[in-house]
Amino acid sequence: MLLHFTKMHGLGNDFMVVDLVTQRARLDNAEVRRLADRRFGIGFDQLLVVEPPRNPDMDFRYRIYNADGSEVENCGNGARCFARFVLDKRLTHKHQIRVETAGGPLTLDVHNDNQISVDMGAPRFAPQALPFDAPDEQLTYRLDVDGQSHEISIASMGNPHAVLIVDSTEQAPVERLGPAIEGHPRFPRRVNVGFMQVISPGEIRLRVYERGSGETLACGTGACAAVACGIRRGLLTSPVKVHLAGGSLKIDWDGGDSHLIMTGPAERVYDGRVALR
Numbered sequence: 001m002l003l004h005f006t007k008m009h010g011l012g013n014d015f016m017v018v019d020l021v022t023q024r025a026r027l028d029n030a031e032v033r034r035l036a037d038r039r040f041g042i043g044f045d046q047l048l049v050v051e052p053p054r055n056p057d058m059d060f061r062y063r064i065y066n067a068d069g070s071e072v073e074n075c076g077n078g079a080r081c082f083a084r085f086v087l088d089k090r091l092t093h094k095h096q097i098r099v100e101t102a103g104g105p106l107t108l109d110v111h112n113d114n115q116i117s118v119d120m121g122a123p124r125f126a127p128q129a130l131p132f133d134a135p136d137e138q139l140t141y142r143l144d145v146d147g148q149s150h151e152i153s154i155a156s157m158g159n160p161h162a163v164l165i166v167d168s169t170e171q172a173p174v175e176r177l178g179p180a181i182e183g184h185p186r187f188p189r190r191v192n193v194g195f196m197q198v199i200s201p202g203e204i205r206l207r208v209y210e211r212g213s214g215e216t217l218a219c220g221t222g223a224c225a226a227v228a229c230g231i232r233r234g235l236l237t238s239p240v241k242v243h244l245a246g247g248s249l250k251i252d253w254d255g256g257d258s259h260l261i262m263t264g265p266a267e268r269v270y271d272g273r274v275a276l277r
């Protein structure tokens with residue numbers, strides 16, 4: 001069977017996007033891992049799947065799979081590419097698109113200047129929302145990693161994030177601490193790990209070691225989680241510009257239960273077809 005797909009990226013966080021509204025295919029974890037391989041397959045950080053909604057109030061169901069085959073709750077850069085894809089493929093003509101994800105509903109707004117805003121819902125900080133093993137909700141936690149104690153903040157954007165503050169993202173020990181925290185036993189479903197350098201109350205640099213994919217050039221939900229934790233700790237004030245290796249995002253959040261809005265680009269690279277096993 002030949003599966004049509006579009007290769008896309010959001011600030012270098014790259015995706016294989018598949019329309020399972022007009023196509024039918026079964027993609028199990030092993031097949032996702034094979035397709036994710038950058039030599040034996042197509043190569044991507046995440047696979048994004050467009051399906052008909054289960055909730056009639058929604059336009060689509062949006063499913064996300066990491067390169068390791070794990071299905072996850074949300075992908076922010078992917079949400080912007082999702083909006084661009086369903087319009088390009090004429091699966092909708094709407095410029096405000098409602099999608100259901102395993103992490104909750106998202107609203108995608110496609111602007112005329114090619115930027116796309118995503119209403120990511122309200123960040124959640126309760127440990128059980130991630131899940132994270134902690135007795136109660138705090139602004140920061142101590143986490144012992146390989147005999148060293150690190151201060152972290154946590155947030156859920158539907159998917160789990162740990163955020164560390166670093167003096168310099170360039171010097172941050174991402175290769176060592178990223179995987180050690182991603183698989184830390186206090187995160188039973190693993191965790192995305194953000195390394196945030198505060199430049200000013202309205203500007204940060206960020207690197208993210210992503211759960212199930214490793215360090216990526218950008219992480220949309222990671223940018224949202226880092227800004228939410230920074231605002232909550234009084235280090236940042238909305239709006240915040242987030243500089244990532246692949247480019248910049250704008251995050252607006254008024255705190256509390258208000259919804260966080262992420263704005264940035266989405267690019268199409270090529271259309272392809274791949275033979276499924």
Ligand SMILES: N[C@H](CCC[C@H](N)C(=O)O)C(=O)O
Nearest residue numbers: 075076077159210211220221
């Ligand atoms: N690795 C993430 C999913 C992709 C998130 C990222 N690519 C984004 O743009 O939000 C997780 O396991 O929760």
